[in-house]
Amino acid sequence: GENVEQHPSTLSVQEGDSAVIKCTYSDSASNYFPWYKQELGKRPQLIIDIRSNVGEKKDQRIAVTLNKTAKHFSLHITETQPEDSAVYFCAASDRNYGQNFVFGPGTRLSVLP
Amino acid sequence: DVKVTQSSRYLVKRTGEKVFLECVQDMDHENMFWYRQDPGLGLRLIYFSYDVKMKEKGDIPEGYSVSREKKERFSLILESASTNQTSMYLCASSLGTGPRRKLFFGSGTQLSVL
Numbered sequence: 353g354e355n356v357e358q359h360p361s362t363l364s365v366q367e368g369d370s371a372v373i374k375c376t377y378s379d380s381a382s383n384y385f386p387w388y389k390q391e392l393g394k395r396p397q398l399i400i401d402i403r404s405n406v407g408e409k410k411d412q413r414i415a416v417t418l419n420k421t422a423k424h425f426s427l428h429i430t431e432t433q434p435e436d437s438a439v440y441f442c443a444a445s446d447r448n449y450g451q452n453f454v455f456g457p458g459t460r461l462s463v464l465p
Numbered sequence: 466d467v468k469v470t471q472s473s474r475y476l477v478k479r480t481g482e483k484v485f486l487e488c489v490q491d492m493d494h495e496n497m498f499w500y501r502q503d504p505g506l507g508l509r510l511i512y513f514s515y516d517v518k519m520k521e522k523g524d525i526p527e528g529y530s531v532s533r534e535k536k537e538r539f540s541l542i543l544e545s546a547s548t549n550q551t552s553m554y555l556c557a558s559s560l561g562t563g564p565r566r567k568l569f570f571g572s573g574t575q576l577s578v579l
Contacts, residue, residue, distance in 0.1 A: 353524070361505070384566070395555070395570040396508070441507055450562045451496045451515065454524075457507040 354379040356444050358456030365432050366464050373440055373459045376424040381447035385418060385425050388441045390458075396441060400427070432463045468492070471556050471571040478578050484543040486574050488556030495561055497539035498568070499523075499531065502553040514539055546578045 355378040365371045377385075386401035402409045402416045402425065409416050413432075418425040429436055439458045446452035472487035490497065496515050500508040500523075510523030512531040520531050528550060532540045539558075543550055556571040 356507075358507075386567070388568070395572050396568075397570070398567050401567075445566075451559055451566045452498075452510065452513060452523075453568070454510075455500075455508040457505055 354382060354444055354446055354454040356442060356454050356456040358442050358459055360459060361457065362460045362462070364462045364464060367432060367434060369432055371429045371432055371436070371461055371463075373427045373442070373461070374424060375426070375442035375444075375456050376422075377444040377454075378423065379444070379447055380420075380423065382444040384445040384450070385416070386443050386453065387416060387427050388443065388455075389438045390441065391438045399440075429461075432461075434463050434465060437461060437463045469556055469558055469569050469571040471554075471574050473574050474572065476574055476576045478543075478546050478576065480547060480578060482543075482546045482578075484546050484576065484578075486541040486543075486554055486556075486576070488539045488541070488558075488571055489537055490539075490558040490569070491537065492558070492560070492569075493536065494558035494569075495536075496559045496566075497533065498557040498559075499529075499539065499541045500555045500557065501525070502555055502573070508555065511541065546576075548578050550576065551578045552576060 358375045383404040388396040389399045390396040415428040442456040443453035469490045498513040499511040514520045514533040530542045554574045557568040
């Protein structure tokens with residue numbers, strides 16, 4: 353089945369700097385890649401997603417890139433702010449059940465003032 | 466806005482007890498999921514359901530069962546709780562496939578098995 357790896361496990365950046373989180377997946381049949389953000393004590397929430405027919409997607413300070421050939425995708429956050437501090441999870445869709453996902457282990461991002 | 470409600474925020478049980486975790490969603494979603502969240506392991510799928518009375522095993526179903534008698538309710542059952550089932554349990558729902566597969570999560574149940 354699908355396996356998703358995520359790096360780094362922890363990331364600290366200065367406020368205003370950029371942050372990049374990278375994920376790799378194993379199943380070339382995966383066609384949808386969401387990113388979820390979980391603030392401390394709160395539920396995960398979708399922040400951005402990308403489909404396999406698109407190479408890049410942006411939403412204000414957040415962007416996601418996808419390289420299907422290499423089977424990796426990345427989350428880019430520019431001009432980081434303290435409220436970006438959270439755990440970020442990448443995920444890849446399951447080949448048998450498109451509504452299912454395999455999640456990466458998460459990256460704890462700390463934005464330092 | 467979609468609301469996914471889990472019945473308990475914190476739960477403490479003893480080894481061997483039968484445990485029920487309840488989840489209710491109010492937006493007529495077809496799909497419902499149970500995940501457990503452990504530090505460094507991300508979100509791991511226990512069971513999911515894509516229709517009433519339908520259930521499918523996820524990646525870690527051992528020691529768990531589920532019930533979906535009504536579309537809005539999805540229950541996770543620990544038949545005989547063990548200490549290694551101490552974890553945060555997250556319920557989620559989604560409308561369908563394709564563009565409608567955004568997951569909406571509940572606030573979680575922190576289960577401690579002593």
